[in-house]
Amino acid sequence: MNRSATRAPYFEASIPMTDSVRAPATAPNEPVDANAPVDLPNRIDIRDLDIYYGDFKAVEGVSMTINPRSVTALIGPSGCGKSTFLRSMNRMHEVIRGAYVDGEVIINGRNLYGPGVDPVAVRRKVGMVFQRPNPFPTMSIADNVLAGKKLNSKRMSKSVAAELVETSLRGANLWNEVKDRLDGPGSGLSGGQQQRLCIARAIAVEPDVLLMDEPCSALDPISTLAIEELMLELKNSYNIVIVTHNMQQAARVSDRTGFFNIEGTGKPGRLIEMDATEKIFSNPTEQQTQDYVTGRFG
Amino acid sequence: MTILDNSPPGDTDASSIDEPVGKAGDKIFFGLSFGAAALILVTLAAVAIFLFLEGLPIFTSDTAELDGDGSFVSYVGPLVFGTIYISVIALVLATPVAIAVALYVSHYAPRKLAQSLGSFIDLLAAIPSVVYGLWGITVLAPVMARSVFPWLRENLGFIPLFGSDVPIAQSGRSTLTVGVVLAVMILPIITAISREVFIQTPRLHEEASIALGATRWEMIRQAVIPYGRSGVISGAMLGLGRALGETMAVAIILSPAKGYFWDVLTAQNSNSIAANIALQFPESSGLEVNRLIATGLVLFVITFGVNAIARRIANAGFSGADG
Numbered sequence: 001m002n003r004s005a006t007r008a009p010y011f012e013a014s015i016p017m018t019d020s021v022r023a024p025a026t027a028p029n030e031p032v033d034a035n036a037p038v039d040l041p042n043r044i045d046i047r048d049l050d051i052y053y054g055d056f057k058a059v060e061g062v063s064m065t066i067n068p069r070s071v072t073a074l075i076g077p078s079g080c081g082k083s084t085f086l087r088s089m090n091r092m093h094e095v096i097r098g099a100y101v102d103g104e105v106i107i108n109g110r111n112l113y114g115p116g117v118d119p120v121a122v123r124r125k126v127g128m129v130f131q132r133p134n135p136f137p138t139m140s141i142a143d144n145v146l147a148g149k150k151l152n153s154k155r156m157s158k159s160v161a162a163e164l165v166e167t168s169l170r171g172a173n174l175w176n177e178v179k180d181r182l183d184g185p186g187s188g189l190s191g192g193q194q195q196r197l198c199i200a201r202a203i204a205v206e207p208d209v210l211l212m213d214e215p216c217s218a219l220d221p222i223s224t225l226a227i228e229e230l231m232l233e234l235k236n237s238y239n240i241v242i243v244t245h246n247m248q249q250a251a252r253v254s255d256r257t258g259f260f261n262i263e264g265t266g267k268p269g270r271l272i273e274m275d276a277t278e279k280i281f282s283n284p285t286e287q288q289t290q291d292y293v294t295g296r297f298g
Numbered sequence: 299m300t301i302l303d304n305s306p307p308g309d310t311d312a313s314s315i316d317e318p319v320g321k322a323g324d325k326i327f328f329g330l331s332f333g334a335a336a337l338i339l340v341t342l343a344a345v346a347i348f349l350f351l352e353g354l355p356i357f358t359s360d361t362a363e364l365d366g367d368g369s370f371v372s373y374v375g376p377l378v379f380g381t382i383y384i385s386v387i388a389l390v391l392a393t394p395v396a397i398a399v400a401l402y403v404s405h406y407a408p409r410k411l412a413q414s415l416g417s418f419i420d421l422l423a424a425i426p427s428v429v430y431g432l433w434g435i436t437v438l439a440p441v442m443a444r445s446v447f448p449w450l451r452e453n454l455g456f457i458p459l460f461g462s463d464v465p466i467a468q469s470g471r472s473t474l475t476v477g478v479v480l481a482v483m484i485l486p487i488i489t490a491i492s493r494e495v496f497i498q499t500p501r502l503h504e505e506a507s508i509a510l511g512a513t514r515w516e517m518i519r520q521a522v523i524p525y526g527r528s529g530v531i532s533g534a535m536l537g538l539g540r541a542l543g544e545t546m547a548v549a550i551i552l553s554p555a556k557g558y559f560w561d562v563l564t565a566q567n568s569n570s571i572a573a574n575i576a577l578q579f580p581e582s583s584g585l586e587v588n589r590l591i592a593t594g595l596v597l598f599v600i601t602f603g604v605n606a607i608a609r610r611i612a613n614a615g616f617s618g619a620d621g
Binding site for chain 1: 500502503504505506507508509510511512513516520521524525527
């Protein structure tokens with residue numbers, strides 16, 4: 001998959017990027033990779049984000065910068081709001097009635113929650129992979145890959161479609177396993193294959209960002225390894241954000257790690273610390289983080 | 299269990315595993331449930347045997363005394379045609395509306411409205427069919443005759459359904475009016491079953507679609523309808539079964555004639571089997587009664603077949619969708 005660094009801007013009517021958006025005004029959040037320029041497209045800036053479900057405040061005051069061409073892991077105990085936070089990055093949390101946010105999520109200079117931004121358009125640019133593999137059960141493997149693309153464009157010639165199926169499945173390291181049964185049902189695959197099919201489906205629409213919500217929690221170790229290897233390949237083309245309960249996984253695949261925590265039930269989740277993955281797991285600044293990563297709670 | 303029991307070892311109290319636990323309750327319940335299940339089969343068999351034995355004479359006796367050419371096939375043919383024709387019209391009218399209502403209730407309406415709308419639809423099913431019949435002939439039929447029929451004849455007369463040499467029924471008592479009334483009658487069951495399967499669409503499938511950037515309608519097309527398709531079909535088949543057997547509404551509204559009639563706007567209409575039995579039975583005697591019962595057997599077979607197909611589709615669809 002050849003994706004140049006300078007791609008079409010995020011929204012068709014994109015605002016020219018201002019310096020205030022571009023400038024790395026976030027000194028503590030410096031990129032891990034010294035070679036990674038901070039003004040690459042698809043950088044995500046989150047500013048003072050509060051997420052609510054009706055009256056309940058689920059997440060409070062999160063600010064972070066997520067650099068492109070890297071894997072960012074979000075860890076924390078159950079119920080700390082990390083999945084909610086992840087879903088707020090493509091407005092998926094809005095499928096729950098009464099959900100709203102206060103704050104800004106800026107990708108390529110556009111606030112996802114700005115006036116006039118269509119959440120459907122956001123989701124076409126920010127893909128998502130879920131906890132449990134969810135290929136469409138009535139569709140064939142090929143149709144599953146094309147599902148998102150068919151929403152965006154009216155008609156595709158057969159050759160274009162076949163090519164897209166192949167590149168996407170190759171991109172998800174699944175091509176060799178399914179190339180002989182593309183017309184077979186997606187539900188006939190193993191769990192790990194189904195999850196890679198879902199990844200192929202997500203990258204077929206060429207999103208800017210790929211969100212993964214505990215993508216390996218329903219998989220066995222071998223399938224998990226396959227997905228982790230895939231993530232390391234995909235980060236060359238996509239900005240990947242992953243929520244995981246598995247700290248070893250975060251340590252293995254991510255460049256930066258954010259730790260979320262809650263003070264107690266009913267209290268909002270907060271971002272406690274975010275830093276290079278190595279630092280979080282060896283010498284974190286906060287005592288809470290230290291306790292969590294060393295297994296003293298959670 | 300007595301913890302502070304000082305009785306010597308070997309003393310068998312109620313907690314001993316050698317003693318069988320009381321089985322009387324199990325036996326009684328098994329007997330009752332088995333009896334209830336058997337009763338269903340016995341009843342079904344009794345009805346089938348009755349229809350067969352009482353209908354048999356029409357094939358074995360001398361039928362010269364009967365009207366027409368005396369052949370049973372030429373008697374029951376138009377009735378079978380009428381039964382199926384009216385029911386299919388009802389089905390074609392009701393199914394799209396039922397799917398739309400079910401989708402609105404399951405995926406669009408605010409929760410409170412959805413609940414009350416759902417119970418209103420169920421109320422439609424509680425109205426007796428004779429009431430539908432009275433409403434059909436006093437309210438619907440005149441409206442149809444005045445406004446709908448002339449428009450259809452004028453604008454869609456090139457379709458055989460709406461165009462023939464026979465003038466439109468001024469009373470409105472035609473196949474189309476009956477079809478509309480039956481459509482209203484079978485709407486609740488199709489809606490209820492469709493709504494049920496639409497609601498059960500796994501959240502995972504819906505979210506998969508939304509995350510790909512689907513609008514609400516695209517999500518419904520991509521995730522909800524494929525999942526619910528088999529349920530909708532079996533709901534429609536159950537509705538069809540009800541329409542096939544519907545008696546009172548058809549008997550009250552339809553103005554019947556003998557023969558096959560495609561035009562749905564005229565006063566000449568093929569009657570349905572059930573309505574024909576209801577209308578003819580009081581004036582029948584001897585072999586005529588046997589003939590009516592034989593038509594009942596034909597209806598029984600048709601309804602049985604429709605239900606069997608519905609069941610097969612429902613089973614096949616669900617096992618495939620879960621995968």
